[in-house]
Amino acid sequence: MKAIFAGTFDPFTAGHRDIAQRAAGVFGNVTVAVASDTGKTAQPLDVRLKIATESIADISGATAEAFSGLLSDYLSAKGDCVIVRGVRNARDADYERDLVRVYKSLCGKDAVLFITSADFEHVSSTVVRQLAALGGSLDGYVASSAASTVALYYGK
Numbered sequence: 001m002k003a004i005f006a007g008t009f010d011p012f013t014a015g016h017r018d019i020a021q022r023a024a025g026v027f028g029n030v031t032v033a034v035a036s037d038t039g040k041t042a043q044p045l046d047v048r049l050k051i052a053t054e055s056i057a058d059i060s061g062a063t064a065e066a067f068s069g070l071l072s073d074y075l076s077a078k079g080d081c082v083i084v085r086g087v088r089n090a091r092d093a094d095y096e097r098d099l100v101r102v103y104k105s106l107c108g109k110d111a112v113l114f115i116t117s118a119d120f121e122h123v124s125s126t127v128v129r130q131l132a133a134l135g136g137s138l139d140g141y142v143a144s145s146a147a148s149t150v151a152l153y154y155g156k
Contacts, residue, residue, distance in 0.1 A: 001027060001080055001081060001082055002027070002029065002031065002078055002079070002080065002081035002082070003023045003024070003026070003027035003029060003030040003031070003081065003082055003084045003112075004030070004031050004033050004074075004075060004078060004081050004082070004083055004084060005019060005020055005023055005030050005031065005032050005033065005083075005084040005085075006032075006033035006034075006035060006067070006071050006074070006075075006083065007033075007034070007035065008034070008035050008038040008040070008042055008048070008125075009032070009034050009035075009048050009051070009052050009125070010038065010040075010042040010043055010048055010125050010129070011043065011047075011048060011051045011125060011128055011129070011142065011146075011150050011153075011154060012032070012034075012048070012051045012052040012055045012056075012142070012143075012146065013120075013123050013124065013125055013128050013141060013142055014120055014123055014140060014141055014142055014143060015086060015088070015116055015117075015120035015123040015124070016032075016052075016055070016086070017055045017056060017059075017142075017143050018086075018116070018117050018119075018120050019084065019085075019086040019114050019116070020032055020055075020056050020059060020062050020084075021056075021059050021062070022114055023084045023112075023114065024059050024060065024061040024062045026112075027061075027082070027084075028061055029061040029062070029063075030059075030061065030062050030063075030084060031062075031063050031064070031065060031078075032052050032056055032062065032063070032064040032065075033064075033065060033066075033067050033071075033074060034048050034049045034052050034064060034065070034066050034067070035066075035067060035068075035071070036066055036067065036068040037068055037069065043153055043154070045066055047149075047153050049064060049065075049066050050149060051142075051146045051149050051150055051153075052064040054143065054145045054146035054149055055142065055143035055145060055146045056143075057145060058145070070106070071103065072103055072106035072107035072109075073107075075103065075107050075109045076107045076109075081109060082109065082110055082111065082112055083100070083103055083109050083110070083111035083112070084111070084112055084114065085099070085100070085111055085112070085113050085114070086113070086114050086115075086116050087113050087114070087115055087116060088116040088120075088121050088124075089121065093113075096111075096113055100113075119140075123140075123141055127141065128141050128142060128150065128154070129154050132150055132151055132154035132155045133154060133155065133156065134156075135155060135156060138150055138151060
């Protein structure tokens with residue numbers, strides 16, 4: 001079964017990488033699906049896709065690709081697949097529960113929620129953007145293979 005880990009990934013963090021790695025381990029593969037339409041101000045799609053691709057390059061069975069439009073349409077086109085999501089805390093769990101119900105009603109796809117590893121509970125795209133903008137260390141917040149790209153596009 002295909003595992004699809006979708007998001008805006010603005011940017012792709014070490015926590016995202018951990019979820020992708022674990023999903024690849026469970027399902028044998030995972031597609032990191034980077035949304036072109038974010039509904040918010042974000043880095044261009046090519047930048048976000050580049051960072052995601054650099055971040056998962058060494059994960060066996062992991063690939064990254066862009067998609068546009070509704071995630072439910074993208075998932076339907078993928079055939080037999082499961083949605084992968086990460087959960088850091090109770091607030092995320094509530095949000096993800098509701099989101100999973102929406103996707104189930106729109107395209108009939110189930111989801112698997114991975115509880116974030118304790119090492120990454122504090123990591124978010126917002127924190128990464130702020131660290132990069134202020135010239136802070138990104139060590140432990142993004143994959144080392146993508147740190148220079150994150151710093152380039154999200155830094156000062």
